[in-house]
Amino acid sequence: MRIKSYGKFNLFLKVSKVNKTNKYHCIKSLFIPYKEVYDEIIIETNTKNDRFTFVEKKDVLDPVNNTVMDTVRYFFDKHSNVNKKIYVEIVKNVPPGSGLGFSSSNAVATYKLLHKLYNIEIDEFDAYKFAKYIGSDAMFFLYEIPLIVTGYGDKIKPYKKDIDVSKFTIVINPEYRCITKEVYEKFDENYLYYSKNYVKHGVFYNYLELPCYDMNPGLYKKFKTLNEKYDHVMLSGAGSSFICFNDV
Known part of the structure; x- marks a missing residue:
C-alpha cells in the first residue's frame, strides 16, 4: 500500500511570545494545501524477514x-x-527543512496508511491526540483543506473564502535547510523587534521571516533575486521555501 504525503504553505503567520511554562508559542495562521509535489509512504506486510x-x-x-x-x-x-x-518506506521528494510541513505530513500519512493496512477505523479522539503528539501543524494534515489554525496548532476552523491557489508559485530551496526550533529560538531572542517589524506582502505576512533571514544571509539574497521577478516574495513558515505572487 502507498499514500501520497502533501505539503502546506502559510499565507499569514502570527506568532506569540513563548509560553515560559510549556515552551510553546501560540499562533494564528492560514494553512493552504500544497499538492504540486509530494513524498510517498509505502507500507507492506514484511515477507522477506521476520522483523520490522x-x-x-x-x-x-x-x-x-x-x-x-x-x-x-x-x-x-x-x-x-x-x-x-x-x-x-518513505520516498522523500521534498528535502527536510523546506517550511512546507512535510515532516508532520509524513507522520499523518503514515498514521492513515497503518489504519488502512490493519483495517482499523480511525478514532477521532485518538487522531486529535496523535496530531498533538506530532506537532503544531499535524492537525491540518488530517483534513488538508484551507484552515485557520490558532492556539498551539490544535484549534482549527475552515477558511470559507475562495483562494485561487494557481496564482501562488512555491520555490523550494534545498540548499538552505531551516530548522524550525532554531528559527523560533531566534525569534524569541528579540521578540519585540520581530513582532513589530514583520514585513507585509499585500495582505499576507510572516512573523518568522526576518529571524530566518538573519540566520540565513544566503536565503535573503535568494529573496532579493526573486523579488525582481514577482511583486511579492514571502517565506513560508520557518523557511526555507518562498511563496511568490503578483498583485491582481
Whole structure:
C-alpha cells in the first residue's frame, strides 16, 4: 500500500511570545494545501524477514528519529496485538527543512496508511491526540483543506473564502535547510523587534521571516533575486521555501 504525503504553505503567520511554562508559542495562521509535489509512504506486510523494516533510500532522515518512525511506534503502542512484521518506506521528494510541513505530513500519512493496512477505523479522539503528539501543524494534515489554525496548532476552523491557489508559485530551496526550533529560538531572542517589524506582502505576512533571514544571509539574497521577478516574495513558515505572487 502507498499514500501520497502533501505539503502546506502559510499565507499569514502570527506568532506569540513563548509560553515560559510549556515552551510553546501560540499562533494564528492560514494553512493552504500544497499538492504540486509530494513524498510517498509505502507500507507492506514484511515477507522477506521476520522483523520490522524501515527504508529511506536518499539518506536524508535519521533512520531512528523521524516522524514516520514516531508514528509507527505510536501506532504499535496503541495496537499492541497487531502483526508488527511490516516494511515501511518513505520516498522523500521534498528535502527536510523546506517550511512546507512535510515532516508532520509524513507522520499523518503514515498514521492513515497503518489504519488502512490493519483495517482499523480511525478514532477521532485518538487522531486529535496523535496530531498533538506530532506537532503544531499535524492537525491540518488530517483534513488538508484551507484552515485557520490558532492556539498551539490544535484549534482549527475552515477558511470559507475562495483562494485561487494557481496564482501562488512555491520555490523550494534545498540548499538552505531551516530548522524550525532554531528559527523560533531566534525569534524569541528579540521578540519585540520581530513582532513589530514583520514585513507585509499585500495582505499576507510572516512573523518568522526576518529571524530566518538573519540566520540565513544566503536565503535573503535568494529573496532579493526573486523579488525582481514577482511583486511579492514571502517565506513560508520557518523557511526555507518562498511563496511568490503578483498583485491582481
